[in-house]
Amino acid sequence: MIFGKLTHYEQMGQVVKLDFEGRQAQIEVVTPEIVNVFCALEHEGHRSKAIEGEKSVVCEVRVEQRADGLWICTPVVRVRVCDGFYVDFYNKDGEPVCEDYRGTRVPLERVSEAYKKLLEAEGHEADGMAAGGEHEICVVKRMCGSEHFYGLGDKTGYMDKRHYDYVMWNSDNPDPHVDTFKALYKSIPFFMTLTDAAAYGLFFDNTYKSYFNMGQESEDYFWFGADRGNLDYYYIAGESLKDVLRGYTYLTGTCPLPQKWTLGYHQSRWGYVTQEDVQEIADRMREADVTCDSVNLDIDYMQDYKVFTWNQERYHNDPEGFLEKMAQNGFKTVCIIDPGVKLEEGYYVYDEGIEHHYFATASDGETYVDAVWPGDAVYPDFGNPKVRSWWGGKQLFLVDKGVRGVWKDMNEPASFNGPLPDDVVFTDEEEKANHSRMHNVYGHLMAKATYEGLKKEDGRRPFVITRACYAGSQKYAMVWTGDNTSMWANLQMAIPQLCNLGMSGIPFAGTDIGGFGADTTPELLVRWIEVGAFTPFCRNHCALGSRMQEPWQFGDEVLDIYRKYVKLRYRLIPYLYDLFFEEEQTGTPVMRSLVYEYEKDETARTCNDEFLVGSRMLVAPIVQQGMRKRMVYLPEGEWYDYWTREKIMGPTWLVRDADLDVCPIYVKAGTALPNMPEQAYVGEKPEDTLYLDVFPGEGVCDHYLDNGEDFAYRDGAYHQYRFTVKEDGLVETQIVHAGYEKPYKEIIII
Numbered sequence: 004m005i006f007g008k009l010t011h012y013e014q015m016g017q018v019v020k021l022d023f024e025g026r027q028a029q030i031e032v033v034t035p036e037i038v039n040v041f042c043a044l045e046h047e048g049h050r051s052k053a054i055e056g057e058k059s060v061v062c063e064v065r066v067e068q069r070a071d072g073l074w075i076c077t078p079v080v081r082v083r084v085c086d087g088f089y090v091d092f093y094n095k096d097g098e099p100v101c102e103d104y105r106g107t108r109v110p111l112e113r114v115s116e117a118y119k120k121l122l123e124a125e126g127h128e129a130d131g132m133a134a135g136g137e138h139e140i141c142v143v144k145r146m147c148g149s150e151h152f153y154g155l156g157d158k159t160g161y162m163d164k165r166h167y168d169y170v171m172w173n174s175d176n177p178d179p180h181v182d183t184f185k186a187l188y189k190s191i192p193f194f195m196t197l198t199d200a201a202a203y204g205l206f207f208d209n210t211y212k213s214y215f216n217m218g219q220e221s222e223d224y225f226w227f228g229a230d231r232g233n234l235d236y237y238y239i240a241g242e243s244l245k246d247v248l249r250g251y252t253y254l255t256g257t258c259p260l261p262q263k264w265t266l267g268y269h270q271s272r273w274g275y276v277t278q279e280d281v282q283e284i285a286d287r288m289r290e291a292d293v294t295c296d297s298v299n300l301d302i303d304y305m306q307d308y309k310v311f312t313w314n315q316e317r318y319h320n321d322p323e324g325f326l327e328k329m330a331q332n333g334f335k336t337v338c339i340i341d342p343g344v345k346l347e348e349g350y351y352v353y354d355e356g357i358e359h360h361y362f363a364t365a366s367d368g369e370t371y372v373d374a375v376w377p378g379d380a381v382y383p384d385f386g387n388p389k390v391r392s393w394w395g396g397k398q399l400f401l402v403d404k405g406v407r408g409v410w411k412d413m414n415e416p417a418s419f420n421g422p423l424p425d426d427v428v429f430t431d432e433e434e435k436a437n438h439s440r441m442h443n444v445y446g447h448l449m450a451k452a453t454y455e456g457l458k459k460e461d462g463r464r465p466f467v468i469t470r471a472c473y474a475g476s477q478k479y480a481m482v483w484t485g486d487n488t489s490m491w492a493n494l495q496m497a498i499p500q501l502c503n504l505g506m507s508g509i510p511f512a513g514t515d516i517g518g519f520g521a522d523t524t525p526e527l528l529v530r531w532i533e534v535g536a537f538t539p540f541c542r543n544h545c546a547l548g549s550r551m552q553e554p555w556q557f558g559d560e561v562l563d564i565y566r567k568y569v570k571l572r573y574r575l576i577p578y579l580y581d582l583f584f585e586e587e588q589t590g591t592p593v594m595r596s597l598v599y600e601y602e603k604d605e606t607a608r609t610c611n612d613e614f615l616v617g618s619r620m621l622v623a624p625i626v627q628q629g630m631r632k633r634m635v636y637l638p639e640g641e642w643y644d645y646w647t648r649e650k651i652m653g654p655t656w657l658v659r660d661a662d663l664d665v666c667p668i669y670v671k672a673g674t675a676l677p678n679m680p681e682q683a684y685v686g687e688k689p690e691d692t693l694y695l696d697v698f699p700g701e702g703v704c705d706h707y708l709d710n711g712e713d714f715a716y717r718d719g720a721y722h723q724y725r726f727t728v729k730e731d732g733l734v735e736t737q738i739v740h741a742g743y744e745k746p747y748k749e750i751i752i753i
């Protein structure tokens with residue numbers, strides 16, 4: 004990618020066209036805070052899958068050629084473009100924030116070819132140790148030394164991504180997820196950098212396999228790159244991480260407010276085969292008095308794993324009747340749909356797709372066939388808008404049966420033969436594109452098709468769960484982190500993984516509680532629900548063949564503790580729902596890393612075993628086998644121990660006892676936590692009473708209420724309450740917005 008000298012420039016509104024000796028490029032000011040750096044190496048224009056609709060905000064852009072480069076200034080950001088298309092970003096005071104690195108890269112030295120052969124002979128993988136190498140497109144940024152990196156989607160490892168390297172390539176790797184993984188199911192090529200002086204975000208909007216080296220190669224720089232596609236990235240300025248994330252979600256969208264029941268507890272397992280199996284689970288949930296809103300149906304409800312069919316025999320020819328019976332008992336059914344369509348003449352989904360050329364083809368133009376659950380299968384070409392609306396329409400099959408949510412699996416896309424070959428042909432809106440371009444957005448486009456179809460066919464806020472996704476998928480789906488393993492390391496990892504998803508614009512996320520693969524233990528299951536009760540999505544799920552892990556599988560002590568935390572979650576659903584409302588407006592995550600709220604706090608910056616729910620509740624769970632007490636860090640401010648109501652001044656470290664039934668929780672002084680009265684599932688009883696759990700101190704808490712189901716709130720059909728808490732624990736209530744026809748009849752202060 005040789006640019007050479009900058010020979011000419013032209014300002015066209017907020018776009019500055021740049022002629023270099025070797026290539027043309029451009030800088031575009033999207034908003035005063037957001038600047039796009041672009042060079043059309045593959046195709047003209049952006050074709051973003053993540054950014055939809057017009058995002059440009061009119062603002063003043065001043066361009067000036069100076070001796071040290073071409074300066075492009077917004078009211079907030081100053082950009083300097085130099086020969087070679089080096090691009091530097093400064094704040095409005097002219098202080099450097101994010102500069103291109105001018106030195107020579109020093110790739111890490113790896114073993115010689117000869118030694119590689121030896122390593123391979125011994126059975127080691129000598130390649131793939133580095134996500135590095137030379138890339139056609141590569142942006143190298145200088146490091147000042149105090150960098151911390153957050154975001155990058157669902158990567159394994161810890162909160163701070165500094166010193167690690169990753170790959171963006173949606174991957175279904177059956178091995179236990181550990182720190183050394185370079186990629187998992189999702190590709191979110193966005194991260195935020197925090198230094199002692201500044202915060203900023205970089206979003207590399209390139210759907211090909213891409214690489215992120217966060218100072219693993221060197222202390223002097225970090226880099227990201229790809230071999231194909233355009234050079235196309237966004238610099239997002241902000242006063243804080245919050246501002247930056249707001250900028251990123253302004254570009255790529257926020258997650259729409261979900262239906263309230265989806266915040267309840269979900270019970271799942273791959274292996275509930277028959278109607279009787281599902282019924283038994285539902286009955287036992289109620290018998291055991293573990294609050295529950297949904298049983299999720301895995302692949303066995305289908306006929307021969309054929310999507311949009313129902314196994315009539317297993318459901319006595321009346322799945323509708325069964326789902327209706329479940330619904331009367333408060334259970335909303337969510338069921339899985341994979342992308343792979345069984346190759347079988349006479350099967351309507353296959354026949355329709357073949358007739359209209361809706362499936363991906365091999366390079367020779369023949370329908371591409373691979374193997375997945377139903378055996379030989381073909382892949383819907385979700386890059387084609389017609390395929391998306393066809394697939395969207397298929398949701399009617401499910402909606403008609405009473406299904407309330409759709410769970411998208413295997414959409415990396417995965418196959419039984421590993422990833423699809425690069426040259427499989429898909430559509431990218433109106434032109435053909437190969438798999439290497441469409442791979443990372445396949446799940447995203449499938450989620451979009453599903454969301455739009457459900458919205459049309461059902462009308463309620465669509466509940467779509469997806470395993471694979473790309474930047475911007477939060478507009479269409481929530482996520483789970485795929486096939487984790489019942490091991491302590493994966494419980495520990497759940498915290499940074501979900502917090503980083505939140506800092507990547509994906510706030511609605513959860514892990515398989517108890518672990519998916521391998522056998523859980525009573526202690527692990529207990530500690531996992533003590534975390535999962537506070538994560539945005541709360542579902543216990545596990546693999547066929549692994550030990551059963553429903554709450555009652557390990558005796559009364561485990562069941563009692565499990566129930567206690569699920570009930571606590573339900574009490575807090577109004578609080579969680581408030582956070583989702585806030586998230587839709589601002590992009591601020593529900594589950595937050597400590598650094599997100601306390602970015603100047605050095606301890607918060609690398610905290611991996613505590614998290615915040617909103618800004619007012621801090622959870623410091625036990626995530627170590629055998630541990631019965633732990634060190635807890637509380638950032639600045641006044642906190643209360645949720646259980647003992649003891650008041651503690653932060654910042655401080657303390658030792659908290661935590662027997663098996665204790666998950667340490669702290670609440671900020673000045674909080675009125677909205678609590679839901681006890682019920683077996685969301686909506687069992689009318690929502691006419693609210694309890695306020697008050698933690699005295701000065702504070703203002705907003706609380707949101709609507710019908711929890713449809714889009715009427717967008718036309719103002721909601722109530723918003725403001726609770727002003729005082730030092731003495733008194734609370735003043737105001738109604739800030741009154742639009743919901745069934746506001747609370749009573750607000751009771753505990």
Ligand code: MIG
Pocket residue numbers: 272273301302339412413470485486544545546
């Ligand atoms: O690889 O549908 O991640 O949640 O239970 C097996 C069966 C395919 C993978 C999903 C998992 C699900 C399983 N699926």
